[in-house]
Amino acid sequence: MLPKAYEPQAVEPGIYEFWESNRLFKPEVNGGSESRFSIVIPPPNVTGTLHMGHALDNTIQDIIIRWHRMLGHKTLWMPGTDHAGIATQSVVERNLKAKGQTKYDLGREKFLEAVWDWANQCMGGITGQLRRLGVSPDWERQRFTLDEGCSLAVRTAFKHLYDKGLIYRGEYIVNWDPVTQSAISDIETEYEDEDSFLWEIAYPVAGGGERLVVATTRPETMYGDVAVAVNPDDPRYRHLIGKAVELPLTGKQIPVIGDEYVDTAFGTGALKITPAHDPNDFKIGLKHNLEAVIVIDEKGAIKNLDFIPEAVRGLDRFDARQKTEALLESEGYLVRKLEHRHRVGRAQRSGAVIEPLLSKQWFVNTKPLADQALKALDRGEIRFIPERWTKDYLRWMTNIQDWCISRQLWWGHQIPAWHCGDCGEITVEIEAPEKCAHCGSGQVRQDPDVLDTWFSSGLWPFSTMGWPNTEASDFRDFYPTDVLVTGFDIIFFWVARMTMFGHEMTGKSPFHTVYIHGLIRDEKGQKMSKSKGNTVDPVETIEKYGCDGFRYALTSLITYGGQDIKLAIDKIELGKLFANKIWNAARFTLMNIEDVDDQPIDTANLSRMDRWILSRYNTAVREANAMMADYKFGELANMLYEFIWNGFCDWYVEYAKKQLKEPEQAANTKRILLHVLSGILRLIHPIMPFISEEIWQKLPHRQDMSVSIAPYPQADEGLIDDTINQQVDFVLEMVRAIRSVRQQYNVPHQTAVCVTIEVPEPAEREAVVAGDEILNHFVKLEKIDILEKLNGKPAQAAANVVGHSRILVPLEGIIDVEQELDRLGKKMTGLKSEQEQLYKMMSNFEFLERAPQDVVEKNKSRLNEVNKQIKIIEEQLASLAG
RNA sequence: GGGCGUUUAGCUCAGUUGGUAGAGCGCCUGCCUUACAAGCAGGUGGCCGGUGGUUCGAGUCCGCCAACGCCCACCA
Numbered sequence: 038m039l040p041k042a043y044e045p046q047a048v049e050p051g052i053y054e055f056w057e058s059n060r061l062f063k064p065e066v067n068g069g070s071e072s073r074f075s076i077v078i079p080p081p082n083v084t085g086t087l088h089m090g091h092a093l094d095n096t097i098q099d100i101i102i103r104w105h106r107m108l109g110h111k112t113l114w115m116p117g118t119d120h121a122g123i124a125t126q127s128v129v130e131r132n133l134k135a136k137g138q139t140k141y142d143l144g145r146e147k148f149l150e151a152v153w154d155w156a157n158q159c160m161g162g163i164t165g166q167l168r169r170l171g172v173s174p175d176w177e178r179q180r181f182t183l184d185e186g187c188s189l190a191v192r193t194a195f196k197h198l199y200d201k202g203l204i205y206r207g208e209y210i211v212n213w214d215p216v217t218q219s220a221i222s223d224i225e226t227e228y229e230d231e232d233s234f235l236w237e238i239a240y241p242v243a244g245g246g247e248r249l250v251v252a253t254t255r256p257e258t259m260y261g262d263v264a265v266a267v268n269p270d271d272p273r274y275r276h277l278i279g280k281a282v283e284l285p286l287t288g289k290q291i292p293v294i295g296d297e298y299v300d301t302a303f304g305t306g307a308l309k310i311t312p313a314h315d316p317n318d319f320k321i322g323l324k325h326n327l328e329a330v331i332v333i334d335e336k337g338a339i340k341n342l343d344f345i346p347e348a349v350r351g352l353d354r355f356d357a358r359q360k361t362e363a364l365l366e367s368e369g370y371l372v373r374k375l376e377h378r379h380r381v382g383r384a385q386r387s388g389a390v391i392e393p394l395l396s397k398q399w400f401v402n403t404k405p406l407a408d409q410a411l412k413a414l415d416r417g418e419i420r421f422i423p424e425r426w427t428k429d430y431l432r433w434m435t436n437i438q439d440w441c442i443s444r445q446l447w448w449g450h451q452i453p454a455w456h457c458g459d460c461g462e463i464t465v466e467i468e469a470p471e472k473c474a475h476c477g478s479g480q481v482r483q484d485p486d487v488l489d490t491w492f493s494s495g496l497w498p499f500s501t502m503g504w505p506n507t508e509a510s511d512f513r514d515f516y517p518t519d520v521l522v523t524g525f526d527i528i529f530f531w532v533a534r535m536t537m538f539g540h541e542m543t544g545k546s547p548f549h550t551v552y553i554h555g556l557i558r559d560e561k562g563q564k565m566s567k568s569k570g571n572t573v574d575p576v577e578t579i580e581k582y583g584c585d586g587f588r589y590a591l592t593s594l595i596t597y598g599g600q601d602i603k604l605a606i607d608k609i610e611l612g613k614l615f616a617n618k619i620w621n622a623a624r625f626t627l628m629n630i631e632d633v634d635d636q637p638i639d640t641a642n643l644s645r646m647d648r649w650i651l652s653r654y655n656t657a658v659r660e661a662n663a664m665m666a667d668y669k670f671g672e673l674a675n676m677l678y679e680f681i682w683n684g685f686c687d688w689y690v691e692y693a694k695k696q697l698k699e700p701e702q703a704a705n706t707k708r709i710l711l712h713v714l715s716g717i718l719r720l721i722h723p724i725m726p727f728i729s730e731e732i733w734q735k736l737p738h739r740q741d742m743s744v745s746i747a748p749y750p751q752a753d754e755g756l757i758d759d760t761i762n763q764q765v766d767f768v769l770e771m772v773r774a775i776r777s778v779r780q781q782y783n784v785p786h787q788t789a790v791c792v793t794i795e796v797p798e799p800a801e802r803e804a805v806v807a808g809d810e811i812l813n814h815f816v817k818l819e820k821i822d823i824l825e826k827l828n829g830k831p832a833q834a835a836a837n838v839v840g841h842s843r844i845l846v847p848l849e850g851i852i853d854v855e856q857e858l859d860r861l862g863k864k865m866t867g868l869k870s871e872q873e874q875l876y877k878m879m880s881n882f883e884f885l886e887r888a889p890q891d892v893v894e895k896n897k898s899r900l901n902e903v904n905k906q907i908k909i910i911e912e913q914l915a916s917l918a919g
Numbered sequence: 920g921g922g923c924g925u926u927u928a929g930c931u932c933a934g935u936u937g938g939u940a941g942a943g944c945g946c947c948u949g950c951c952u953u954a955c956a957a958g959c960a961g962g963u964g965g966c967c968g969g970u971g972g973u974u975c976g977a978g979u980c981c982g983c984c985a986a987c988g989c990c991c992a993c994c995a
Contacts, residue, residue, distance in 0.1 A: 300995080320993085
């Protein structure tokens with residue numbers, strides 16, 4: 038006998054172990070299948086911990102994967118982790134710092150060993166947490182972005198792109214993070230408005246008392262100024278173009294140049310040009326052939342250069358800003374300091390203010406790659422769900438900028454480029470070359486930089502499948518993959534890179550569908566973040582509520598439009614209750630079908646409730662498959678909840694109690710209970726894998742060792758019966774109406790009552806007459822009179838209406854006239870307003886003319902019903918008054 | 920400056936070919952009915968952000984406005 042309440046914590050770990058040890062997540066469990074289906078996991082950071090975003094993302098993937106596996110497809114979910122360059126290296130550096138060491142103390146080799154140790158130590162953490170989430174990737178295929186195969190893929194791709202001229206090395210302004218001391222890409226920087234100042238500084242014009250006032254948000258960069266630009270159409274300054282101004286505090290002379298870029302309306306209309314520390318100035322500098330003077334070093338400190346005031350040299354850029362301001366003020370160059378709000382770029386990872394810095398880096402020329410991906414989008418080879426993300430993807434791809442891929446880190450894929458010590462040329466090879474390809478010198482040294490983490494992530498859908506070996510069996514069987522599931526925040530970082538690389542390296546889109554889900558927010562709608570301290574730990578939540586309840590909650594909150602999800606604790610609570618409900622429905626069923634035979638359901642011998650539940654069940658099956666195919670997971674979860682709880686439990690199981698006592702029905706009822714329960718377990722399994730498995734193991738006559746490989750139910754259309762549905766639903770509505778009356782007068786549920794039902798409509802009468810046993814069972818009737826027409830009026834009866842029918846419950850002596858008048862009066866008000874609206878429509882000539890016939894008919898019959906109900910209530914009110 | 924999303928019952932949210940509103944929680948009432956009190960039954964609760972339009976008919980389509988949120992953009 039099953040325990041009274043479902044205890045997820047007690048069963049979940051054992052079940053996971055059962056799946057894994059039986060290797061049920063391997064595609065080979067459906068070995069003979071022609072159909073293939075594959076997903077690659079968005080590899081979580083190897084040193085990371087599972088957060089709500091992962092939980093949602095992986096639950097969705099697991100639902101899709103489990104469904105396909107149960108459909109019998111050869112299904113692969115490729116798992117793995119990401120080495121996450123900056124994130125991982127920073128952690129190890131921080132740990133070293135706690136010991137008073139830096140990476141330089143260890144040296145590159147020893148440091149990398151330390152990072153590997155750390156990564157290996159962490160590897161089980163995140164994958165263990167994924168297991169706790171119940172997901173079903175093929176762990177035996179687990180990959181790592183820095184493993185041998187992925188590394189080979191990275192070097193191969195790099196060489197391919199380099200040879201094609203799509204990777205180049207050059208000196209440009211990059212986003213420099215002074216904390217990690219590395220370049221980062223454009224999309225790794227985030228801009229936010231911050232309060233600051235606009236400094237106006239006077240640059241004396243050479244040879245005369247005139248002063249040219251520039252406006253800047255970054256006075257500390259002035260030492261790197263090489264010119265002042267004004268708009269050539271600006272009458273205030275036009276005459277100064279070609280002249281020189283003095284760069285305050287330095288004794289330097291710099292030219293005034295004319296450039297249309299300068300906005301005459303902003304600031305003073307004069308722009309200081311610092312090519313080495315501002316991307317726009319860099320462009321202007323190139324255009325005017327200006328030298329770039331680097332005055333801030335990689336740590337963000339002012340360089341030790343002789344033209345810079347001694348007091349400023351070596352200062353951090355923000356201290357230098359203050360010091361410079363002070364110097365300018367004391368020497369009379371500072372004109373004004375205005376409050377100014379402007380956008381400040383910060384490194385996504387470290388939070389440091391980005392220093393635009395001129396430096397030599399590796400870049401991917403992305404335009405040609407993006408073009409291929411865009412063409413594929415045009416051809417419809419890839420689609421986004423929800424569709425609106427297509428536009429974002431398209432816009433970004435269309436305006437794509439070259440991608441800075443080199444990072445001044447040690448942890449990652451070291452760039453497979455070797456510099457020649459003799460001729461200075463670069464040799465790019467997949468394996469380390471012995472000599473320079475250009476001059477044959479043996480003095481070759483590998484480029485010290487590593488690649489952006491997203492470079493290897495971009496190859497993930499095929500590097501994990503064995504590429505560059507295009508004969509690898511996984512590559513042949515499972516590439517391209519089918520669907521990619523992720524959050525919108527990494528469409529540019531990852532999805533775009535995968536499509537670009539996919540087309541370039543394999544000639545194919547790496548997936549045909551990109552399913553984008555919303556962000557998980559806290560119950561107030563705030564973004565969850567460690568710094569805000571509002572994160573909810575999925576693993577803790579699972580421990581507390583059970584994995585299935587949690588997964589149900591997440592799934593039921595997913596919307597068709599992919600909106601962000603506010604994770605309300607109520608919903609998780611509900612998921613837990615739902616699991617318990619399933620548990621108890623199973624408990625009841627199993628208790629009562631111990632001796633069930635293994636014969637098929639005798640469809641020639643079905644009660645009306647039998648036919649009803651089989652019809653509803655098959656409808657649910659049909660819808661479940663359709664919703665799965667359409668990625669409508671929220672609707673799926675809610676539909677199954679409704680069917681299981683309100684359909685199966687509330688009505689069929691209750692009615693089965695009666696049928697089980699009747700010898701001629703018991704055997705078939707047991708078969709039906711088992712059939713529907715087995716179906717429910719399979720239907721719900723992709724969402725709630727543990728409880729469905731736990732119960733599955735206890736089912737009599739089951740064919741499959743695990744529900745995870747049992748066939749997903751397919752609808753038996755022959756059992757879907759709209760007539761029986763409507764008729765039984767009508768009777769159940771009547772049950773509710775009678776219960777309502779009973780409740781109104783506090784009739785104890787054990788007390789049987791007499792009911793008189795007036796059913797003038799033939800169709801309704803047919804339903805009620807055929808369903809009187811149902812009525813009887815659900816409302817404990819002492820006596821039921823079903824009449825076509827009431828003869829006389831029963832005194833002291835409480836009344837209700839359903840359809841065209843009148844329900845009378847004679848409750849002699851108990852009737853409270855006041856209460857009854859009030860109750861019927863309320864009902865009347867509602868009916869009257871509905872009647873009024875219906876009349877209005879039915880008397881509207883244009884409505885009758887233009888509305889579709891079925892709508893007119895529907896209105897007509899509803900009006901009929903409303904009129905009848907009003908009449909009945911009027912009669913009852915009259916009888917009460919009399 | 921562009922673009923996107925959200926605005927429906929006290930709360931969290933469904934509502935996809937336009938036919939006048941649903942769920943869960945909460946609240947109120949009655950029940951320990953032999954699967955489940957983590958439950959059962961009954962009930963209360965909404966001019967669907969505002970405004971104009973298309974239509975016989977709009978939560979649902981279109982325009983404008985408002986609030987909140989997000990993304991993108993080199994104005995120093």
